[in-house]
Amino acid sequence: MSETPATDWMQELFSSIEVGIVVLDRAFTVEVWNQFMENHSALTSEAVCGDSLFTHFPEIDEKWLRAKAGPVFDLNTPVFLIWEQRQYLFKFGSTRPVTTSTEYMYQNVTMFPLLNADKGVDRLCMLVYDVTDQALGKTRVEQLNEELKVMSRIDGLTGLYNRRYWQERFDYTFKLAQRRNKPITALMLDIDHFKKVNDTYGHQAGDKVIQALAQVIKKSVRETDLAGRYGGEEFAIILTDSDSTNATKVAERIRALSEAEVVTHEDDTIRFTVSLGLAEYCPDCHSSMQWLELADQALYDAKQNGRNQFCIRTYDASQGGQR
Ligand SMILES: Nc1nc2c(ncn2[C@@H]2O[C@H](COP(=O)(O)OP(=O)(O)OP(=O)(O)O)[C@@H](O)[C@H]2O)c(=O)[nH]1
16 A cells, blocks of 8 residues: 655645645745635735735734734744634635625634744744634624513513513612702503403403503603503603603603594404603602602502592602602
8 A cells, every 4th residue: 555645645634624824934924825725815825925914915904913923923922813803814705605694704813933943933823713603603692692681671562661670770760869969750650440441352452552552651751761561551651850840741641642542453442541640759768669659659649539640749758758
């Protein structure tokens, strides 16, 4: 059996390996350019070797790469360039299907010293890895996590914030209110006689009413306000930079728009009204729950007074906190 000369199989390995191999001297003149680099740059080894790397790749930031390669030549240590910092060193097109979201290859690059006979460093070797799949996978996972985070805050039926997130933000708002001297009002509202809607028209119709009210709320509040679905047919809103007098305008708008709303379900047309309770933040409030409780009490007043209206409660320490 004849033996293949070592140089032949090394050459074979050099050509078929799916990693870019580049050898540069201290002046960044290219000495080795393997098949991978030829394939992706469309420049042959003959065309590149003997020239400065920067002649053929003007997109490479020369000052930056020389600084990065400094420790390889001067300290004899390897250096890693990762795609998270720069997507690529060589602007090679992505070989992935056009459906993927990247035009260019993601690359990790390792640069390590090549020692001469005197153990000095005259050259470095660059290994260029195509990490497009890993990078796209990681980016996709990050995107999905971000989407999940948003979804975990949103109530599925209404698109408003869910109770957990709203409460979290309300607790934060309370702390903010303690430090800032700006009015903030909490508003709670609830659909009147909603049980009757469900009993008369069915649960699906009830859901449509809840969705219609959510739209009314979205239309009625500012972008900086925070509206959430607090329970089944109960909603809560933080009205930032609004004292209770200003907040009554929002409350009245929601009340009137709800009264005017017509929900159709199958052959039925359904009308509904809401009751609302308002409580402005007061420095005497000891906790966010105490503040919200006040708004809830105001909502209770509105129900007691005949529904389809808003009521306000203010904090009064001498009266056990409520007035
Ligand atoms: N369709 C639907 N109904 C819900 C949902 N969550 C809670 N409910 C219903 O909302 C109704 C709330 O009824 P109650 O708490 O008695 O209040 P109400 O009938 O609105 O009466 P007042 O609030 O006193 O005016 C119950 O029948 C619940 O089943 C939901 O997501 N969808």
